[in-house]
Amino acid sequence: MDLQGVKPVRLSARGEYGVRAMAHLALNYNEGPVPLSKVASSENISHHFLEQIFVLLRRGGLIKSVRGVKGGYMLALPPREVCVGDIIRVLEGPIAPVECVSENGGNGGSCRCERTDDCLARHVWEKLRDHINEMLDKTTLQDMMDWKQ
């Protein structure tokens, strides 16, 4: 068994691109819509793939769109009010290290372990899940811009 290409606790390209694209929109907040082609080329993301990502972000209420010539996308809220956790959850679903401790998880979903209370590992997964969510929810797009120097 090779361990090449095995990467734990990873985001998919959707989440990674999505956060980068949202940061791009944050930098242009209040300057009118930014066309998708602009974001795609400047962030080096496939145009069509980014289109799919923006569909999810729009449906999730994180961005607004303007159609037609001079159209484009813009943040639906000020950068201070959009956190990275929101972006990732909209693009990838609930954040959890294993199914057991996922939102819908518990025991209803496709949990790989049928025990609940007497599972020694469960508490680790819960703590990890909460750590990750808390950190991502505390970090806003504004924070990301402020870190830049």
Added chain:
Amino acid sequence: MDLQGVKPVRLSARGEYGVRAMAHLALNYNEGPVPLSKVASSENISHHFLEQIFVLLRRGGLIKSVRGVKGGYMLALPPREVCVGDIIRVLEGPIAPVECVSENGGNGGSCRCERTDDCLARHVWEKLRDHINEMLDKTTLQDMMDWKQ
């Protein structure tokens, strides 16, 4: 695009099973080797798949094996000295949310974003990576047993 089956920041079955199996061995520390079949059946894990996991754990120095009848596996160190982060890294490689901030990553690997310094997202990934590793490195098998009541 459906969001079914999309789960961010997940462990693979290898990591999840591995931690459960190690916890099982921890409960039997200093009581002689535990046969793989015992762990597999009691943890509801495929025998052959768990065999592959134990190969990695042994090569990683986390467990020792005894061959033959009455053989089996046991922790190579006391539960206090084995952390969850070690287990996951042995089974799944370096823990990082995106390639850019992975061990080998930086810019050498297959990073999806070629910018390094001026990437607004980078700092978020670094903080998230450090948060996750720190939490998993602070949690030992002994801690997991102590949490049980």
Added chain:
DNA sequence: CTGAATCCTGAGTAATTTAGTATGGATTTG
């Protein structure tokens, strides 16, 4: 009022990864 720039929608797909299975060999104890 037409053409270009944009957003919008759904289907399709090649490559990779995952979570195993299959097969058989090596070692030790009773």
Added chain:
DNA sequence: CAAATCCATACTAAATTACTCAGGATTCAG
């Protein structure tokens, strides 16, 4: 020697990922 165990390599079906493809709808400029 037989059974229980570990050890090693190769294979594979299903799912997922990261897109591409094809075309439609809307708006603005000239």
